[in-house]
Amino acid sequence: MKTKFATAFTVLAWLGNWWLILWINFAAELSLLMHLVAIPVLLLSTAFGVGKLLEQRQTRPRRTLRVKSQAQPTPARVQLNTRARLQH
Secondary structure, eight states: OHHHHHHHHHHHHHHHHHHHHHHHHHHSOOOHHHHHHHHHHHHHHHHHHHHHHHHHHHHSOOOOOOOOOTTSOOOHHHHHHHHHHHHO
16 A cells, blocks of 8 residues: 555656646746756656656565465376376
8 A cells, every 4th residue: 555655646746847847947938958958857757767666566576376286196086097098
């Protein structure tokens, strides 16, 4: 549950940062250099954040179905049937 909250918070923070920086970028009278720097910085930080989220997902232990042990003895009836088939 904690990781879902952290992921939701991360996504909301990321969206808020995009909105804020784009609003400042286009609402304020900034130089062309600022426009050319802000967008690549946003894209790089987004790629870095997505990489971190994917890395967290891959390190979580996955739930596995329990498999019955194959070391259980085979019933004698099955053993006899297999031997009979092999001889023919």
